[in-house]
Amino acid sequence: MAKYLLLKHYRGAPASFNDVPMDQWTPQEISDHMQYMHDFAARLEKSGEFVDGQALAPEGTFVRYDGEGRPPVTDGPFAETKDLIAGWMVIDVDTYERAVELAGELSAAPGAGGKPIHEWLEVRPFLTAPPTITE
Amino acid sequence: MDDALLRTLTPSVLTVLVRRGADFAAAEDAVQDALVEAVRLWPDDPPRDPKGWLVTVAWRKFLDSARSDTARRRREDRIDQEPPPGPAAPADDTLQLYFLCAHPSLTPSSAVALTLRAVGGLTTRQIAQAYLVPEATMAQRISRAKRTVSGVRFDRPGDVATVLRVLYLVFNEGYSGEVDLAAEAIRLTRQLTAAIDHPEAAGLLALMLLHHARRASRTLPDGALVPLAEQDRGRWDTAAIAEGVTILQAALARDRLGEFQAQAAIAALHADAPTAEETDWVQIVEWYDELVRLTDSPVARLNRAVALGEADGPRAGLAALAALDDALPRHTAVAAYLHERAGDPATAARLYAVAAGKASNLAEREHLTRQAARLNTAGRKDERREGEREDESTRGS
Numbered sequence: 048m049a050k051y052l053l054l055k056h057y058r059g060a061p062a063s064f065n066d067v068p069m070d071q072w073t074p075q076e077i078s079d080h081m082q083y084m085h086d087f088a089a090r091l092e093k094s095g096e097f098v099d100g101q102a103l104a105p106e107g108t109f110v111r112y113d114g115e116g117r118p119p120v121t122d123g124p125f126a127e128t129k130d131l132i133a134g135w136m137v138i139d140v141d142t143y144e145r146a147v148e149l150a151g152e153l154s155a156a157p158g159a160g161g162k163p164i165h166e167w168l169e170v171r172p173f174l175t176a177p178p179t180i181t182e
Numbered sequence: 183m184d185d186a187l188l189r190t191l192t193p194s195v196l197t198v199l200v201r202r203g204a205d206f207a208a209a210e211d212a213v214q215d216a217l218v219e220a221v222r223l224w225p226d227d228p229p230r231d232p233k234g235w236l237v238t239v240a241w242r243k244f245l246d247s248a249r250s251d252t253a254r255r256r257r258e259d260r261i262d263q264e265p266p267p268g269p270a271a272p273a274d275d276t277l278q279l280y281f282l283c284a285h286p287s288l289t290p291s292s293a294v295a296l297t298l299r300a301v302g303g304l305t306t307r308q309i310a311q312a313y314l315v316p317e318a319t320m321a322q323r324i325s326r327a328k329r330t331v332s333g334v335r336f337d338r339p340g341d342v343a344t345v346l347r348v349l350y351l352v353f354n355e356g357y358s359g360e361v362d363l364a365a366e367a368i369r370l371t372r373q374l375t376a377a378i379d380h381p382e383a384a385g386l387l388a389l390m391l392l393h394h395a396r397r398a399s400r401t402l403p404d405g406a407l408v409p410l411a412e413q414d415r416g417r418w419d420t421a422a423i424a425e426g427v428t429i430l431q432a433a434l435a436r437d438r439l440g441e442f443q444a445q446a447a448i449a450a451l452h453a454d455a456p457t458a459e460e461t462d463w464v465q466i467v468e469w470y471d472e473l474v475r476l477t478d479s480p481v482a483r484l485n486r487a488v489a490l491g492e493a494d495g496p497r498a499g500l501a502a503l504a505a506l507d508d509a510l511p512r513h514t515a516v517a518a519y520l521h522e523r524a525g526d527p528a529t530a531a532r533l534y535a536v537a538a539g540k541a542s543n544l545a546e547r548e549h550l551t552r553q554a555a556r557l558n559t560a561g562r563k564d565e566r567r568e569g570e571r572e573d574e575s576t577r578g579s
Contacts, residue, residue, distance in 0.1 A: 092318055095291075095322040096319070096323075097315075097319050139314075174543050175544075176544075178354045179353060179364060180354050180389070180393055
């Protein structure tokens with residue numbers, strides 16, 4: 048029982064095998080892709096392994112504290128930031144191997160030409176609560 | 183209303199339904215429905231015979247659901263022909279329920295979820311909350327688990343070891359929520375030891391009690407971990423320790439040693455020491471030798487290296503550590519600790535920082551980062567003092 052984040056990048060991951068920007072796909076290809084993602088999440092819910100899935104807008108703002116009594120400073124977006132998160136899925140699975148297997152399935156989502164994108168997804172374990180018995 | 187009593191009755195009510203011919207999955211749903219009714223009705227109208235009440239209501243719920251499902255018409259006919267309920271099932275039926283819920287065909291997470299619901303009487307929502315997953319996900323996990331074991335014969339003896347592993351998981355990897363999973367694991371293990379006379383079941387109960395006894399002292403209010411040597415021993419639960427030790431001694435007297443008894447023996451030796459300095463590390467190393475012999479577990483070897491470092495000095499600990507795979511979880515943390523004890527704070531600080539990056543939980547990561555920070559701060563002070571001394575000697579000349 049461990050939670051993993053399957054992280055999808057707009058930018059920052061190695062290039063996909065089938066690396067065609069989405070706006071160059073046919074509308075049907077986009078629908079098929081969305082359906083695949085939806086079915087994948089539904090399948091995980093059925094298998095009792097789904098925790099969360101969210102997509103993020105590509106543009107965000109950097110915010111920081113600017114001292115007592117002053118409003119926070121905002122800046123960006125910064126075009127040069129090398130890593131850009133597109134979205135994630137959180138799964139709760141029995142083993143790391145299972146997490147990798149599921150990430151592989153998600154990466155097979157169809158893209159241009161109806162062929163799998165082979166997109167690189169990042170698999171990150173969640174930090175857990177400390178176990179009671181350690182010594 | 184006594185929620186604990188209600189949950190204690192869950193497994194025996196469920197086994198009565200199964201004995202009467204209800205299939206496990208439907209019976210389990212019916213018992214959950216009956217528990218919900220009890221929570222609603224008992225506060226105003228407590229029954230004289232709580233178990234009898236639950237059996238009656240659960241059985242009615244089961245019949246209702248069987249009737250409403252026309253696809254199950256044939257089974258309903260069969261149920262209607264069944265003789266009226268006989269006397270309550272014997273206590274050891276609970277044991278069959280443990281076996282079923284920890285069946286080897288289930289994944290660990292499924293077995294944990296099913297055990298907590300069918301044996302523990304927790305609701306799906308409570309289990310989902312405890313393991314930080316959505317309720318719909320947990321509901322699916324449980325219903326899949328029930329489907330997986332639907333073909334398993336209820337009266338077939340199971341393997342106690344699989345049950346103990348599931349209970350150990352509930353105790354050791356429990357998250358937080360409105361349900362105290364460690365306490366729940368203790369309750370279920372205690373109930374198991376009442377149903378079966380097994381030294382390892384007793385060993386596991388002792389192990390849980392001995393660790394649970396130290397819980398209040400294990401963390402600071404802000405969640406920071408307190409290592410065993412620095413814990414306030416005055417806050418240890420002496421009643422739980424005494425109970426754990428008594429249970430362990432009775433189990434050990436049976437002369438059928440297993441891994442949980444060995445782990446409990448180690449916990450008992452820690453609990454027995456009035457101060458960290460008075461810990462009997464020599465005996466602890468001997469128990470780790472037993473544990474390594476029983477399990478051949480790399481984690482046991484790692485912990486043995488720590489114990490050896492205390493019994494024979496940090497050099498001996500480091501030598502034992504060198505023989506182990508450095509990819510083991512906590513290997514670097516142990517190396518850092520032993521290097522500090524061996525008088526090499528610079529190496530220790532570096533290793534603590536590396537270990538923090540590898541930690542699998544937040545509390546441990548913070549603890550290790552703090553250790554690195556402590557040594558680095560002390561190191562900088564030493565350097566400053568060196569510098570000041572040099573300045574003085576230059577001025578003096």
